[in-house]
Amino acid sequence: MASENTSPGTQPALPPAESERHASWLELFFDLIAVAGVAQLAHLLHGTPGAGDLGFYCLLYLAFWTAWMCFTTYGNVAADKVHTRTVLIGMFGLAVMAAAVPGVRTDHARAFALAYVLVRVLASRVWQHRGEVVADWPIAQLSVGVVPWLVSLWAEAPTRYWLWTAGLAVDLGLTFALSRNRILARAQEEWEERAAVHERETGPRPAAARFDARHLDERLGLFTLIVIGESVALTVEASSETEWTSRLGSMAAGSFVLLLALWALAVRRSCGVPLLGFGVLAPRFALPLHCVSTGALGALAASLGGAVEHVEERLPAGMRWLMCGSVAVFLAVGLVAGVISGRGARWALGAGGPMVVVPILLGAFAGRGSPSVLVWALVAVARWPWLYEKLDTRRTKQGTAPA
Known part of the structure; x- marks a missing residue:
């Protein structure tokens, strides 16, 4: 966490406190x-x-x-x-x-x-x-x-x-x-x-005032997790009021896997902000990223619930853009956070760029496909950072292996 220069009469910036305290x-x-x-x-x-x-x-x-x-x-x-x-x-x-x-x-x-x-x-x-x-x-x-x-x-x-x-x-x-x-x-x-x-x-x-860094990371992660849970709840509610068909089954499964992929980016190994390492940013910069990413998740929840209602037909343009735009914004935060966390320019071009650009292209040109196909395409986009790092790790091992 970067500290600012101190001026006369002020106290030097203190590192955030850390404890084993958990959310009450x-x-x-x-x-x-x-x-x-x-x-x-x-x-x-x-x-x-x-x-x-x-x-x-x-x-x-x-x-x-x-x-x-x-x-x-x-x-x-x-x-x-x-x-x-x-x-x-x-x-x-x-x-x-x-x-x-x-x-x-x-x-x-x-x-x-x-x-x-x-x-x-x-x-x-x-x-x-x-x-x-x-x-x-x-x-x-x-x-x-x-x-x-x-x-x-x-x-x-x-x-x-x-x-x-x-x-x-x-x-x-x-x-x-x-x-x-x-x-x-x-x-x-x-x-x-x-x-x-x-x-x-x-x-x-x-x-x-000194922030408890670990406790703050936990609170941010819990909030993100609960928002993802609300997304699941809205999708389940919409599915319960729709006739169950094979397309609905594919749509429901794709929605769940998509939310699972976003959970992996934001909560599993991050502090509630996708791909942001623990304690990397000062609160005044990390908290706005959390606001934007969770706001995008809330909008995605609305689009997934609406897509279930249109599972047997084409998705209206406004709803398609809401879904793709929400994923693009969420992953754009991940791109910024990933670079800040030290993943480098190569990762930004190979993994970060596609995961932001592709959802925008899907919003523009995927109007004729079914909602379930669009959701599964977004699943592939959300899993691309994980796959890219797997492939990059494999290439690195092969390049350093003895002949």
């Missing part, structure tokens, strides 16, 4: 509530979604994921000092957001926005008396991005959606615009100013 039952319960919202969001892409539907899904998913991550950060740093009541209130807020999704375009939009504001404010308040600065993921502590959401309570569509977008953009912008040392230095300056005014120390001097 409370944290697992919290994750289930969050993914229940993801399942609700997947229904926004039901049928033949257009560009507007996809954009709306991305907006709401980012809000859900941000709210979840704020409390995940709190649990990761606070460990056994977490206030259970605070987490339970946050869970209730996420549950309200999830319940509001079906009517979020109409009369439930204000309930969704209000629940988001309360969750974010509650998540930021837990740090006030801890004397810690979440310099690696400032969204968890800053609440300035909540202001547009609060204003949206008095706005109508589509203005309210633009306000939501602006609020999330402010959060992300501050996260990447402000360096770790700058955030910490600013917090210490404010503490010194308060101490000078009151002529005494006002609480502990701010220090950088």
Whole structure:
């Protein structure tokens, strides 16, 4: 994990703490509530979604994921000092957001926005008396991005959606615009100013909060695993309401194997982000990759459920692009993560490039094939990185073997 240069008056960047701590039952319960919202969001892409539907899904998913991550950060740093009541209130807020999704375009939009504001404010308040600065993921502590959401309570569509977008953009912008040392230095300056005014120390001097790297990797992996499980559940639900034929059997088997292949890339040997090694990236760079990859999995779940309903006919273009595009985005994250994890340019060209380009080509030219054939083609794409590494290992052994 790369460290930034320290400036005068700041503390040097500390490596993330590591322990044998695992996710608690409370944290697992919290994750289930969050993914229940993801399942609700997947229904926004039901049928033949257009560009507007996809954009709306991305907006709401980012809000859900941000709210979840704020409390995940709190649990990761606070460990056994977490206030259970605070987490339970946050869970209730996420549950309200999830319940509001079906009517979020109409009369439930204000309930969704209000629940988001309360969750974010509650998540930021837990740090006030801890004397810690979440310099690696400032969204968890800053609440300035909540202001547009609060204003949206008095706005109508589509203005309210633009306000939501602006609020999330402010959060992300501050996260990447402000360096770790700058955030910490600013917090210490404010503490010194308060101490000078009151002529005494006002609480502990701010220090950088340290992430538990192994615990964070586990939480990210569990969230990804639960999203994949929701994809299986949506496919099973759609299959139970469709006449069982040989094409449906092929489609169902292909969907399961495809999700299994994506699970192998993201969870089996990675930290919830496809092909990203453990502890390779700082949280402020690893967490956005996790958001994008799990969001793609949620969209894929919607497309697989819709494909089951069209198993005996051609897949509508919008649904085909949603399926192929979701896989392409997920594997594009894997390409970036694989290169960052040290797989090199040769791997990027031989394995990473095809697994991103081929799904796009399938989306453009596979309109005449059956949905089951398309799914099995995507299975081959998702398994290509594994096959490439097997072949590359075999070539290396043959090249170094004695004559």
